[in-house]
Amino acid sequence: MSVQTIRNVFSVETGYRLSDDQIVNHFPNHYELTRKDLMVKNIKRYRKELEKEGSPLAEKDENGKYLYLDFVPVTYMLPADYNLFVEEFRKSPSSTWIMKPCGKAQGKGIFLINKLSQIKKWSRDSKTSSFVSQSNKEAYVISLYINNPLLIGGRKFDLRLYVLVSTYRPLRCYMYKLGFCRFCTVKYTPSTSELDNMFVHLTNVAIQKHG
Secondary structure, three states: OOHHHHHHHOOOOOOOOOOOOOOOOOOOOOHHHHOHHHHHHHHHHHHHHHHHHOOHHHOEOOOOOEOOOOOOOOEEEEOOOHHHHHHHHHHOOOOOEEEEEOOOOOOOOOEEEOOHHHHHHHHHHOOOOOOOOOOOOOOEEEEEOOOOOOOEOOEOEEEEEEEEEEEEOOEEEEEEEEEEEEEOOOOOOOOHHHOOOHHHHOOOHHHHOOO
């Protein structure tokens, strides 16, 4: 079944659910984890639930930072969280942030910013009269950029690992033994003069194959 077919068949309105002996090739609602904005929303919700339960996983240091749940940097949705983002940005105005469109892949539409004026320009370029208005406006996530990443040979990299999830209730996952590593073709530098050079910052094959 295609993603759209599954979405239609298993929508809340139809009431259809799989029986124990049935399998499909996509989980209904899988985009709750595969879309950038929805994944962030669910991780934030997960953290809150663990805090409510008093779980040791939700422990924080004296500065209020998570000790174990810090695997996602500070992230906001735009335009919805614009004011929250501005408040955070002003706390450390020398920081760099990375903007990613929620519904795209392969590094498309990603850029880095280190000034609020760049966000305002992006907003104007999107032909939206008011930033807070969400009509006709593509959603983005904006995350604090990790400017001291782990490097190999001076280059940024990431690991792509394959996991098969056969069921969510109970959660059952199989991890494939092999994966692969993706590298940037240009050595990393935190220099602001290279903010626009995606060969320095993004490991996506679709970008680096031209590097």
